[in-house]
Amino acid sequence: MLALMNYIDGQFVPAASGQTLEDINPATGQRIATIPRSEHQDVEQAAHAAKTAQPEWNALSLEQRADWLDLIADALQAKHEAIAQAESLDTGKPISLARRVDASRSVENFRFFANFGRQQTPLTFEMDDAINLVHRNGLGVVGLITPWNLPLYLMSWKVAPALLMGNAIVAKPSEMTPLTANILAETLHELELPKGVFNLVHGLGPEVGQAILEHPIINGISFTGGTATGRIVAATAAPMFKKLSLELGGKNATIVLEDADLDKAVQGAVRAAFTNSGQVCLCGSRLMLHSSIAEAFLERFVAEVKSMRIGDPKEDLTQIGTVISMEHLAKVESYIKLAVDEGGEILTGGTRDMVGQIGPTAEGAYLAPTVISGLSHLSRCATEEIFGPVVTVHTFDTLEEATTMANATEYGLAGSIWTQDLEVGQALAQTIDTGIVWINTWLHRDLRTPFGGVKHSGVGREGGQWSLGFFSETTNICVMGPNKNDA
Numbered sequence: 001m002l003a004l005m006n007y008i009d010g011q012f013v014p015a016a017s018g019q020t021l022e023d024i025n026p027a028t029g030q031r032i033a034t035i036p037r038s039e040h041q042d043v044e045q046a047a048h049a050a051k052t053a054q055p056e057w058n059a060l061s062l063e064q065r066a067d068w069l070d071l072i073a074d075a076l077q078a079k080h081e082a083i084a085q086a087e088s089l090d091t092g093k094p095i096s097l098a099r100r101v102d103a104s105r106s107v108e109n110f111r112f113f114a115n116f117g118r119q120q121t122p123l124t125f126e127m128d129d130a131i132n133l134v135h136r137n138g139l140g141v142v143g144l145i146t147p148w149n150l151p152l153y154l155m156s157w158k159v160a161p162a163l164l165m166g167n168a169i170v171a172k173p174s175e176m177t178p179l180t181a182n183i184l185a186e187t188l189h190e191l192e193l194p195k196g197v198f199n200l201v202h203g204l205g206p207e208v209g210q211a212i213l214e215h216p217i218i219n220g221i222s223f224t225g226g227t228a229t230g231r232i233v234a235a236t237a238a239p240m241f242k243k244l245s246l247e248l249g250g251k252n253a254t255i256v257l258e259d260a261d262l263d264k265a266v267q268g269a270v271r272a273a274f275t276n277s278g279q280v281c282l283c284g285s286r287l288m289l290h291s292s293i294a295e296a297f298l299e300r301f302v303a304e305v306k307s308m309r310i311g312d313p314k315e316d317l318t319q320i321g322t323v324i325s326m327e328h329l330a331k332v333e334s335y336i337k338l339a340v341d342e343g344g345e346i347l348t349g350g351t352r353d354m355v356g357q358i359g360p361t362a363e364g365a366y367l368a369p370t371v372i373s374g375l376s377h378l379s380r381c382a383t384e385e386i387f388g389p390v391v392t393v394h395t396f397d398t399l400e401e402a403t404t405m406a407n408a409t410e411y412g413l414a415g416s417i418w419t420q421d422l423e424v425g426q427a428l429a430q431t432i433d434t435g436i437v438w439i440n441t442w443l444h445r446d447l448r449t450p451f452g453g454v455k456h457s458g459v460g461r462e463g464g465q466w467s468l469g470f471f472s473e474t475t476n477i478c479v480m481g482p483n484k485n486d487a
């Protein structure tokens, strides 16, 4: 069993208290590792190390820091398989998904921001008699707090732009999925990144996470996680005037219009609903079908879902592994029970019947992908984030009705629309209160585009310029001289 350490000021160290927590494999219930149960003292050390290291890091040119990101991308690429294996072990996600998505995207995040950084040009505004020079400097020390569903993918999405813009980092991964953050720390150590530039503290949210939010040296917080936690983050950090980026929960609609290409729409809707067992903030957990195609669509959709291969995450052919933990499984199952109590009909799934039959053991947090019809679009199952392999099905007759249904939740992160009429699709997209809409696709990402949610799905945007903007302090110097071109 691994004994993971914090990474503070270039050294791997235990929690100051000496206490540890256990990291569990959700597919077997077995312990994989222990992690430090860090608290204020550990954050204190990490924040001071970061503060000391930041000026020198910030003094490097953007090109020099971009070169660092390329080095990190190369080193992570060389560990691609180890990252995928660790992510699958920690989360219970299929190894094929961990390879294709988690490990690959973690490398890509560093590569993208390296290239994007090099493409930046100085921003100036000329006046008749002066010139304005816009400067972007690192914020200083930033706190990065990430969830368990896409552990290194989401941490690298923050670490790469934070480093690029000259910040030093105190990062905290989810206590449930610490393995790949540790691989990242080891990689940065091997590359001899200047000590203190990247610090990693493990532990529980209300303890070490809260200490990061409260620490006065840490002047920016980028948080990805649940909306309820986001509220705590905002309430703690806002009165301290910390710069804040909140990427929170979602309850996304997949809307299929009557003219949709049904084959493509079914494939897309299955992917949107059940990728990572529905544990992606962008997952389409509400399926909204035009009534004229609902029956034909559902027949194919349910057949496709039934054919998904549930099994041991380690197996190459597995499509559905486990959810993150037995506790989370109980929460998802409670929603399925609620759906039945509220008059819903389970079209497929809702059970753990596969346990013991095709490999999965009873100790694993397995749940069959579940499709539920017959519920109001205002029911709790159709409006609250379940964050598991569960999709509810609703029908509509008009585009106005589709909009009303899609907007009937406090969340507003993403959604997809399936239609052959791109004008109608785009017009409908603009009526849906979400940060991102895909038309005839889902989770098709261009890393230059703004990513983030409206309503209770978050505050701010990350991606491309938005990440560079968040992780920097933008200042203007207005120069008037004898010859403005001298500036």
Ligand code: NAD
Binding pocket: 145, 146, 147, 148, 149, 150, 154, 172, 173, 174, 175, 203, 204, 205, 206, 207, 208, 209, 210, 211, 213, 224, 225, 226, 227, 229, 230, 232, 233, 247, 248, 249, 250, 280, 281, 385, 387, 413, 453, 457, 458
């Ligand atoms: P969570 O909110 O429970 O935890 C997220 C992180 O916050 C963890 O590292 C946790 O330890 C930490 N944390 C918990 N309490 C804290 C506190 N008081 N102070 C500081 N940190 C604290 O979320 P989760 O269960 O790990 O992840 C699932 C949620 O994340 C879902 O709601 C999902 O939609 C959301 N999510 C959003 C996005 C996005 O980009 N919008 C991406 C992935 C996941």
